[in-house]
Amino acid sequence: MVTGAGKTLLALMCMERFHHQTPNARTVILVPTIALMDQWFLALREDLAVKEELIGCYSGRERPSRPCMVNILVVNTARSVAPALSSGPPCLLIVDECHRLGTPVNSTALGGNYRAALGLSATPEREYDTGYDDYLRPILGDLIFTYEYRAALRDNVISPFNLVNIKVDLLPDEEEKYRDLTRAAAQELHRVEKGSGSPERLKRLLGLRAGVSSQASMRIPVAAKVIEQERGTRAIVFHERVASANLIARNLAARGHRATLYHSRIGPHTRRDNLRLYRHGIFDVLVTCRALDEGTNVPETRIAVIASSTASQRQRIQRLGRVLRPAPGKASATIFTIYATDAERQRLEKEAGTIEDISSVLWLNADAKGTG
Numbered sequence: 083m084v085t086g087a088g089k090t091l092l093a094l095m096c097m098e099r100f101h102h103q104t105p106n107a108r109t110v111i112l113v114p115t116i117a118l119m120d121q122w123f124l125a126l127r128e129d130l131a132v133k134e135e136l137i138g139c140y141s142g143r144e145r146p147s148r149p150c151m152v153n154i155l156v157v158n159t160a161r162s163v164a165p166a167l168s169s170g171p172p173c174l175l176i177v178d179e180c181h182r183l184g185t186p187v188n189s190t191a192l193g194g195n196y197r198a199a200l201g202l203s204a205t206p207e208r209e210y211d212t213g214y215d216d217y218l219r220p221i222l223g224d225l226i227f228t229y230e231y232r233a234a235l236r237d238n239v240i241s242p243f244n245l246v247n248i249k250v251d252l253l254p255d256e257e258e259k260y261r262d263l264t265r266a267a268a269q270e271l272h273r274v275e276k277g278s279g280s281p282e283r284l285k286r287l288l289g290l291r292a293g294v295s296s297q298a299s300m301r302i303p304v305a306a307k308v309i310e311q312e313r314g315t316r317a318i319v320f321h322e323r324v325a326s327a328n329l330i331a332r333n334l335a336a337r338g339h340r341a342t343l344y345h346s347r348i349g350p351h352t353r354r355d356n357l358r359l360y361r362h363g364i365f366d367v368l369v370t371c372r373a374l375d376e377g378t379n380v381p382e383t384r385i386a387v388i389a390s391s392t393a394s395q396r397q398r399i400q401r402l403g404r405v406l407r408p409a410p411g412k413a414s415a416t417i418f419t420i421y422a423t424d425a426e427r428q429r430l431e432k433e434a435g436t437i438e439d440i441s442s443v444l445w446l447n448a449d450a451k452g453t454g
Contacts, residue, residue: 083229085204085403086240090122093176094130096200097152100174104197109174110167111154112191114182116141116346120354122154122178124361143350157183160191168194175199180222181206184213192221199223205399235440240406242414245443247430248308250300250422260423263291296322296390298422304448305389306333308418309367313339316360317385318404319369322392330389331369341367381409388419398433420448 083089093111101107113119119139126132138150140159149167167173173196180201183189201222207214234240252260267287273279305319321327324345334341342356342365360368361380368380386405391397405415421427434443 083202083204083227084231084234084240084406085400086406087229087234088239089178089202089204090125091129093178093200093202094125096198097174097176098130100198101151104172106171107151107174107197108149108167108171109152109176110160110164110194110196111152111176111178112157112160112164112183113154113178114157114188116143116156116350116353117344118178119154119156120350120357123354124358126152126154128358128361139350141350155191157188157191161187164191165194168196172197177201177222179203180218181208181214184208184211184217186217189213189217189221192217204403231437232440234406238408241408241412243402243406243441244414244416245434245437245441246416246418246446247427247443248304248418248420248446248448249427250298250304250420250448252294252298252422253300256294256298260291260294263287263294267291292392295423295426296392297326298390300448301389301420301422302326302330302333304420305330305387306337307448308385308387309334309339309341310337312385314366315384316363316380316382317367317387318380318383319367319387319389320391320401321369321371321389323390324371326389327369327371331367334367334369339367340365341369344368344370346371380404381407382412383407384412384415386415386417388417390420398429 083092097109100109111122113122119141123137123139126137127134132152136151138146138153140146140153140155140163142156142159145159149170153167155164168175173194175192175194175196175198177183177192177199181203183192199222201218206218206225231240235242267284270279270284270287274281274284301321305321309317309319319327319330321330324347327343327345331341331343342360344353344356348356356365356368359365363382383405386401388401391401402417405417419430421430
């Protein structure tokens with residue numbers, strides 16, 4: 083189902099039915115990240131009114147003393163814990179973002195004795211391998227339902243949305259580094275094609291070049307300027323780097339915005355509190371890294387600012403989905419994407435060509451002061 087269409091709600095309804103029909107039932111929910119564990123914890127508490135003592139969270143940082151009625155497990159922990167949890171009472175398995183378990187290692191978390199299983203994903207097929215057919219289909223079964231953007235938009239399940247793509251310039255030293263790495267990567271690619279180069283070195287050079295782009299200094303003031311222009315509107319800001327996310331949050335707070343942070347280097351209780359307070363409108367702006375690419379459920383969010391991103395189409399789809407949930411009085415959502423290189427623009431242009439019939443796309447340039 084398209085991101086924003088209500089996969090978590092559907093799963094909660096399935097869980098409620100399962101527990102109603104099956105006395106002493108247990109549910110195991112597998113998630114790929116701590117952020118999604120937090121999301122499910124809040125959804126169970128606030129949307130389904132499950133008592134906190136009936137929910138167990140399993141990760142490298144926390145673990146309950148005994149199995150609970152509902153158990154949320156991060157995959158890295160689930161590989162050793164989940165099979166034992168399913169060996170007692172009748173058990174329901176829910177696998178969120180199930181495409182992430184389509185690897186030889188992660189798929190071991192799917193082992194166990196389950197009465198029923200439900201896999202959830204906006205993009206179940208994996209981009210670069212056959213893990214869906216090899217590891218997911220044998221355990222979770224075939225796709226039973228598919229719900230795409232156009233259908234969800236037609237049915238008013240997701241909000242109409244607009245895209246605004248903003249070009250920023252690299253600073254002179256950043257431009258020089260990017261150009262040097264581009265030249266070195268091209269030379270190494272030529273050597274690889276001739277059989278004398280190193281694919282590992284090529285990958286490293288491309289990663290270094292991507293790092294120069296993602297850390298472009300102008301991304302931060304432009305992201306802050308967008309939020310300034312949309313003051314009071316519920317917004318999420320994404321950046322690839324924790325240090326940059328912290329800096330954006332400090333800049334916004336200094337300008338009087340009610341902004342908070344969510345990323346993996348914050349303790350679990352503070353993380354969940356920040357997410358809960360944003361969900362309830364105590365904070366207007368949530369600044370995050372990759373932690374909230376998947377699963378954030380705040381329908382009132384109207385603005386997403388993607389200050390930096392990877393080349394992953396899956397990540398792009400997930401981040402767009404953060405603002406697509408409808409809410410009373412929400413006529414549409416807007417996704418601002420800040421880009422710095424020709425490669426990024428080419429990806430955005432390709433995307434624009436695929437959604438021209440369902441969304442408007444505006445192209446802007448930011449000047450040297452971060453305005454445009």
